[in-house]
Amino acid sequence: FQGASExxxxxxxxxxxxxxxxxxxxxxxAGEPGGEMYFISHGRLQVIGRDDRTVLATLSDGEFxxxxxxxxxxxxxxxxxxxxxxxxxxxxxxxxxAIVERYPEFAAHIQEMMAGRQERxx
Numbered sequence: 222f223q224g225a226s227e228x229x230x231x232x233x234x235x236x237x238x239x240x241x242x243x244x245x246x247x248x249x250x251a252g253e254p255g256g257e258m259y260f261i262s263h264g265r266l267q268v269i270g271r272d273d274r275t276v277l278a279t280l281s282d283g284e285f286x287x288x289x290x291x292x293x294x295x296x297x298x299x300x301x302x303x304x305x306x307x308x309x310x311x312x313x314x315x316x317x318x319a320i321v322e323r324y325p326e327f328a329a330h331i332q333e334m335m336a337g338r339q340e341r342x343x
Contacts, residue, residue: 229324234318242303251300255290257313264307269300
């Protein structure tokens with residue numbers, strides 16, 4: 222959220238919900254519908270390919286995930302598992318849509334980050 226306005230940050234904070242995962246917990250599985258995205262407050266998670274073996278990425282504090290399924294209205298393209306105790310914030314689609322309507326630059330930033338991830342995917 223670097224460079225984001227205080228109003229945008231306040232609105233996002235009001236619609237996000239804190240969630241906690243313990244070591245080995247699955248946040249979501251590849252193929253599931255994606256009605257939310259997650260922001261990592263604290264912890265490390267692995268993004269695992271559809272083969273359930275290939276680690277595509279390791280995510281940690283300050284990163285987000287789950288945006289592709291949310292933006293593209295498609296099933297999840299990977300499984301995400303907690304490597305340790307993780308404090309996350311969940312942003313559900315209704316809240317996301319309301320924020321994007323008022324702050325189109327937020328959607329543009331998320332889409333830009335998503336495009337970069339798609340380019341790096343093997």
